[in-house]
Amino acid sequence: MAKSFNILGNRNNLILAENIRTLYLQGKSYDYICQTLGISKSTINTYRKNAAKEGDDWDTLLLLNRRNTQNIAMSEAYFVGWLIDGFEAQLLHTPELSLHELAKYTKLYFQLKQPRNTDELKSKEQQYENAMRVIKAVAELALEQDNRAVVEFLSAQADVIIKAVFKAQK
Structure with a gap:
C-alpha cells in the first residue's frame, strides 16, 4: 500500500515547528512551551535538532537575541546589587568574609557569563x-x-x- 500524504497534518507540523521556534527564541522555558502548546520536552528537542540539521541553529539565534546590551546591563546591575545585598547579610552572620571574597564571586560571575565560542x-x-x-x-x-x-x-x-x-x- 502506498503511504498516504496528509497535507493538513504536514501544515500542522509546520505551524507547530514555527510556534516552538518562536517561543524558544523568546527565551521561554521548556515547561512554558510544553504547557502552552500541549507537547513534551522531547518534542521541543526533536524540532530543535531537526532545525539545526537544516541550518537553523536556534541556540545561536537565542544567544544573539539575548545579547541585547541594554537587557544585559540591567541584568548585570540587578545581579551585582543582589550579590552585594546577599554579601551584607552574610557579613552579619560570618564576619570573616571580606570584600576580597565579594570581588572573587563577582569576577567568577562575569567569567561564567562570557560566551565560550x-x-x-x-x-x-x-x-x-x-x-x-x-x-x-x-x-x-x-x-x-x-x-x-x-x-x-x-x-x-x-x-x-x-x-x-x-x-x-x-
Whole structure:
C-alpha cells in the first residue's frame, strides 16, 4: 500500500515547528512551551535538532537575541546589587568574609557569563549579515528592473535562503 500524504497534518507540523521556534527564541522555558502548546520536552528537542540539521541553529539565534546590551546591563546591575545585598547579610552572620571574597564571586560571575565560542559566534553573525546583504542587494536590483516577482520571492523565502546558506556552510 502506498503511504498516504496528509497535507493538513504536514501544515500542522509546520505551524507547530514555527510556534516552538518562536517561543524558544523568546527565551521561554521548556515547561512554558510544553504547557502552552500541549507537547513534551522531547518534542521541543526533536524540532530543535531537526532545525539545526537544516541550518537553523536556534541556540545561536537565542544567544544573539539575548545579547541585547541594554537587557544585559540591567541584568548585570540587578545581579551585582543582589550579590552585594546577599554579601551584607552574610557579613552579619560570618564576619570573616571580606570584600576580597565579594570581588572573587563577582569576577567568577562575569567569567561564567562570557560566551565560550565568541569567534564562532562572530563568524555566524557575519555570515548572517552577509547573506542578508546579498538578499537585499538582489531585491533592490529586482526593483530597479521592475521585477516584483523576484522581490516577492525573496521577501517570502528569506528565512529559507538563510537556512540554506548556513546548511551549506556545515
